[in-house]
Amino acid sequence: MEAVKRWRSDWRYPTTLLCIYGFFSTVKPMEPFLILYMTGPDKNLTTEEVNNQILPVWTYSYLAVLVPVFLLTDWLRYKPVVVFQCVMLFVTTALLLWTRSVPAMQAMQFSYSLVTACDVAYFAYIYSVVEQKRYLKATSFCRSVQLLGYTVGSVLGQLLVSFHLMSNDNIVVLTLVLTSVALLVSCLLPMPRQSMFFHRVQNTKSNAEGTTDASTSMKSLEEIKEEKSNTSIESVEDNTRAKEEVGPKVEDLKESEGSQSCGKILLQLWRDFKQCYSSRQLLYWSVWWAMATCGYNLTTNYVQVLWDHVQPSQNFSIYNGGVEAVSSLLSASAAYGVGFTEVRWEKWGELTLGGFSGLGAAALFLMTFIGNIWVCYVGYIIFKCMYMLLITIAMYQIAADLTMERYALVFGMNNFGSLALQTILTAVVVDSGGLGLAIIPQFTIYASYFSLIAVVFSLRGLFTVWRATENQTETTPPNESEPPDSIEHRL
Incomplete structure (x- = not known):
């Protein structure tokens, strides 16, 4: 029993459970073949209905629920939101399996938007139950397992579809079973005692004491005497009023304290927001984050429609699952390799953003205009x-x-910005209420969008490199290694 208690109190226990949850919740064999499933005989929907009426619902819903879910995640202390995420994933899969109409598929997209909005709880949970020195290791474990689950799901789906081992409906049933395992594991997660914003009793107290001490040290002797006299007068008045009326109820005091603490938290968030984005370097990186993530989400959401247009899935063998698995593994290798590069990103980072964004734009143009499925895959x-x-x-x-x-x-703000941009582009370019463009004009716009990102950040990067070089030769001593354009102060 003591060994079990020690294991449950150790950081590896919640990390292991969260990794198991992350694996089973990301194994989705049908996801690489979703458009094939929806436009095939199982659902009998048209490509135009899927592209212009069903898929845009996810973008609109995601934007609407992102901020409320972000705040509720912290207020509820993560675990309930993780469980809710798995419940909504089960609902999404069930709607995909047992419904056929366009409104039902739109409801499925709405439930999936709740699933993606709750992603913030997955990693925020581990930061609330693991000590800070374990953050990097726990995060790497959780990310790796998520990638492994997605890769396994893609490979499994490819095998099942290519060798006709299961019907499409049975593959979705298999996903329901895997989601049920994830739901059971999520219920076993220990409940965190604190959160980053709403439940920080010790940190808030220490901060308050520190603020009081600092403010007191700034006061003069006359001000302190004045405050003491005012305090004595107020105490006499309070005693007089206490004799005349009954004091407030305990419940009212608790309610006022709760509302005041919530107001203080929102005010502190606003102050943090202004201070963080006052750094120009952080602002530029965040702008790229929002713009690039917007384009990435649009591309990945509709790429299966492009593949189906280039080579109809009903007439040819498709390898969407294998492509997703290969791209995930290579992407993980590229991201992992960044940690071993020694580059002054504060100097060369913006130029890197522009250059590699240009390569991404070129890849999108090739996918759009070559008309070969293998070129599209590569x-x-x-x-x-x-x-x-x-x-x-x-x-x-x-x-x-x-x-x-x-x-x-x-x-969270960077993701919200990317989602706002994505909503605007979806409403104008994709939605049937807007331009309602076909898939080739859509991807032409996406490729041009990334070309714009590449041009802007390449020019900005060239200017940054030129300015850094000039400052280093004119003002920086030869033995000083501090980059001239680094952030002036730690946030």
Whole structure:
């Protein structure tokens, strides 16, 4: 019994459970063949209905629920949101299996938007139950297992579809079973005692004491005497009022304290937001993050429609699952290799963002205009690897100068910005209420969008390199290694 208690109190226990949950919740054999499933005889939907009416619902819903879910995640202390995420994943898979109409598929996309919005709880949970020195190791475990689960799902789906080992409906049933395992594991997760914003009793207390001490040390002797006299007068008045009326109820006091603490938290978040984005370097990296993630999401959401247009899945053998598995593994290798490079990213980072974004744009143009399925597959792998490589660099550069609370705030705001851009492009380009473009014009716009990102950040990167070189030759001593354009102060 003591060994079991020690194991449950150790950081490896919640990390192991979260890894098991991450694996079973990401094994989705049908996901690489979703368009094939929806436009085939199983659902009998048209490509136009899927492209212009069903898929855009996810973008709109995701934007609407992202901020409320972000706040509720911290307020509820993560575990309930992790469980809720798995429940909604089960609902999403069930709707995909047992419904056929366009409105039902739109409801399925809405439930899936809740699943993706709850992703913030997955990694935030581990930071609340693991000590800070274990953050990097626990995060790497969870990310690796998620990637492994997605790769296993893609390979499994490819095998099942290519060799006709299961019908499409039975593959979705298998996904339901795997999701049920993840739901059971999520219920076993220990409940965190604190969170980053709403449940920080010790940190809040220490901060309050520190603030009080600092403010007191700034006061003069006359001010202190004045405060004491005012305090004595107020205490006499309070005693007089206490004799005349009954004091407030305990419940009212608790309610006012709760609302006040919530207000203080929101005010502190706003102050942190202004201070974080006052750094120009962080702002530039965040702008690229928002713009590139928007384009990446649009590309991955609709790439199966492009593949089906280039080579109809009903007439030929397709290898979507294998392509997704290869792209995931190569992307992970590229992201992993960044950790072993010794580059002054504060000097060369923006130029790197522009250059590799240009390679991603070129891959998208090839996918759009060549009209060969293998070119499409290779172009998608290159595009995904470029994005994963750059987003890893951006995440590292931003996180290096942030505390954990501001880490969550900045990352959440960057994702919200990318989703806002994605919503605008979806409403104008994809939605049947807007232009409702076909898939080839859509991907032409996506490729042009990444070309714009490449041009802007390449020019900005060239200017940064030129300015850094000029400053180093004119003002920096030869033995000084501090980069001239580094962030002025730690956030």
